[in-house]
Amino acid sequence: MTQSQGVEQTEVHISSMVVHAMPDYLLDVRKHIEQLPGTEIHAESPNGKLVVVVESQTQTYITDVIEKIAGLDHVLSTALVYHQIESQAD
Secondary structure, rough: OOOEOOOEEEEEEEEEEEEOHHHHHHHHHHHHHHHHEEEEEEEEEOOOOEEEEEEEEOOHHHHHHHHHHHHHOEEEEEEEEEEEEEEEEE
């Protein structure tokens, strides 16, 4: 955290990724992703692709979530497509 003129600043990291899972296991992959704090599934296709948004106060958490999703059984690939950092005054 940084301070500017006595006001605390916090960062908000917003990332989105495409997750490609084996279609027969899409429901299982969805359940695992939905259990990760700060994640939200915005779209899915029957061929096993999900659009996942992650929001966190740290970039480290975003990276950890991407690694966890990539390591799930039946996940074929993950691709980060967007990352934004916003600073907000408390």
